[in-house]
Amino acid sequence: MxxxxxxxxxxxxxxxxxxxxxxxxxxxxxxxxxxxxxxxxxxxxxxxxxxxxxxxxxxxxxxxxxxxxxxxxxxxxxxxxxxxxxxxxxxxxxxxxxxxxxxxxxxxxxxxxxxxxxxxxxxxxxxxxxxxxxxxxxxxxxxxxxxxxxxxxxxxxxxxxxxxxxxxxxxxxxxxxxxxxxxxxLRKEVPGFVANRLQAALFRECVHLVAEGVVTEAELDDIVTDSIGLRWAVAGPFRTFHLGGGPGGLPHFLRHLGRAMEATWPGLGEPSFDEPTVALLTAQAEEAFGGGPVGELAARRDRAQLALMRALAATADGRQAQHGQREQPAQHGQATA
Structure with missing residues (x-):
């Protein structure tokens, strides 16, 4: 207080x-x-x-x-x-x-x-x-x-x-x-808030890609952890695309690549958790993650997460990349978060 x-x-x-x-x-x-x-x-x-x-x-x-x-x-x-x-x-x-x-x-x-x-x-x-x-x-x-x-x-x-x-x-x-x-x-109330909405949007496309046979669950997980997962641990989406724009930053990216990205949006999947999809996802999960206790998998994940957090905390660059250097402006009459 x-x-x-x-x-x-x-x-x-x-x-x-x-x-x-x-x-x-x-x-x-x-x-x-x-x-x-x-x-x-x-x-x-x-x-x-x-x-x-x-x-x-x-x-x-x-x-x-x-x-x-x-x-x-x-x-x-x-x-x-x-x-x-x-x-x-x-x-x-x-x-x-x-x-x-x-x-x-x-x-x-x-x-x-x-x-x-x-x-x-x-x-x-x-x-x-x-x-x-x-x-x-x-x-x-x-x-x-x-x-x-x-x-x-x-x-x-x-x-x-x-x-x-x-x-x-x-x-x-x-x-x-x-x-x-x-x-x-958050600056305003929105159902699902921010992190869960982002997670839901990405997972929807994950389900679509697996259901369409483009990749398996295990392959998709590897793709994420070997690419955007690593990248987003140190630089969120906007910072990532700002850097992707080269010397011109995000404005250059939006002007030269933004329309091409936008053109892919209508083709993103709209899967549903119908019976065949659930059966497919369940079978692949059993194959990918085995029948071992979930607690063991969670403990392994947590150890890796802790190692990553320690590595980021060990460098000033990591902390700045994660959280930036500018404070959030006040909203609803409160001080910055």
């Missing part, structure tokens, strides 16, 4: 609603930063799942330089939602991706949580404005959307609803930044 406000600083007590993959990841990050964490999930098996999940991600947290000894010492479980948020400074909701469920969750939270609590939803696509219709004070709710897994990937998209207050945006930004995240405040 900013120094000029009198409310408690939203750092000490966090309630994580939902003990699934995202909730576990958030809880691990919060605990590793020394916060008191309450996990609220009504499922009888939730406690065991959360504890097992925290044990799985502890090595990655340690690789990030975070303390993991006695990681669960500040953790407790409270299945009753109202009781779970009664003393929370921050509420991070990770419930089912259903509008009716989220509205009901937030009605309960608003009634039971302290007035100063920061209220954030991890929703992957539902606008805060739609959820906040259930609240008496919609200005308190903000989307704090991580990129999976939250304990590892730096991005958190902070998305305001139509009535989210500038103070709420600032508090969310400061809170996530204090955890080592890279919060990005």
């Amino acid at each position: 900013n120094a000029h406000t009198s409310a408690p600083r939203p750092r000490d007590r966090v309630t994580v609603i939902g003990g699934g993959v995202i909730g576990i990841s958030w809880a691990g990050l919060f605990l590793a930063h020394g916060l008191d964490v309450v996990v609220s999930d009504p499922r009888p098996e939730a406690k065991d799942q959360v504890l097992a999940g925290l044990a799985e991600i502890a090595p990655a947290l340690a690789e990030l330089g975070l303390p993991t000894e006695r990681l669960t010492a500040r953790l407790r479980f409270e299945p009753d939602l109202a009781a779970a948020v009664a003393e929370a400074d921050v509420v991070q909701e990770n419930g089912p991706e259903r509008l009716d469920v989220k509205r009901e969750i937030w009605r309960t939270v608003e009634a039971a949580a302290p007035a100063h609590a920061l209220l954030a939803t991890s929703t992957s696509g539902i606008p805060a404005s739609a959820i906040a219709t259930a609240l008496r004070q919609p200005e308190r709710l903000v989307v704090g959307h991580p990129f999976n897994p939250p304990h590892l990937v730096p991005l958190v998209e902070i998305v305001p609803g139509e009535r989210t207050s500038p103070e709420t945006l600032l508090r969310a930004r400061d809170f996530y930044a204090s955890l080592g995240k890279k919060p990005q405040i």
Whole structure:
């Protein structure tokens, strides 16, 4: 919380609603930063799942330089939602991706949580404005959307609803930044936000290319990781095409190659997840990724991701390429993100 406000600083007590993959990841990050964490999930098996999940991600947290000894010492479980948020400074909701469920969750939270609590939803696509219709004070709710897994990937998209207050945006930004995240405040509300929309657009063409027999899933993955995946890790799409324009930069690229690129857009695929397509994708996934535990594949991915992040952090050029040197202008009355 900013120094000029009198409310408690939203750092000490966090309630994580939902003990699934995202909730576990958030809880691990919060605990590793020394916060008191309450996990609220009504499922009888939730406690065991959360504890097992925290044990799985502890090595990655340690690789990030975070303390993991006695990681669960500040953790407790409270299945009753109202009781779970009664003393929370921050509420991070990770419930089912259903509008009716989220509205009901937030009605309960608003009634039971302290007035100063920061209220954030991890929703992957539902606008805060739609959820906040259930609240008496919609200005308190903000989307704090991580990129999976939250304990590892730096991005958190902070998305305001139509009535989210500038103070709420600032508090969310400061809170996530204090955890080592890279919060990005979106300038306007859009379904799916930014990262998921980009991922969906690319994956749609991936599905089309596999369904049309141009490549297999394994071949397509190799193409991405050996080309644009490497490139985008250090320079996003606009910076990449700016450099592709040579001395004239992006303006030169757009003038000389933009129309040619635009001409390919109508030919991009529009696949659907019909039964034959799902069967094909499923069969190829089994062949490409084997029948081994998904947890092992995820751990291997996370180790590689950590190695890449360390390599980028080791060079000033890498940091500048990832995040640029210009700050984002203020929006909705808030300071820069």
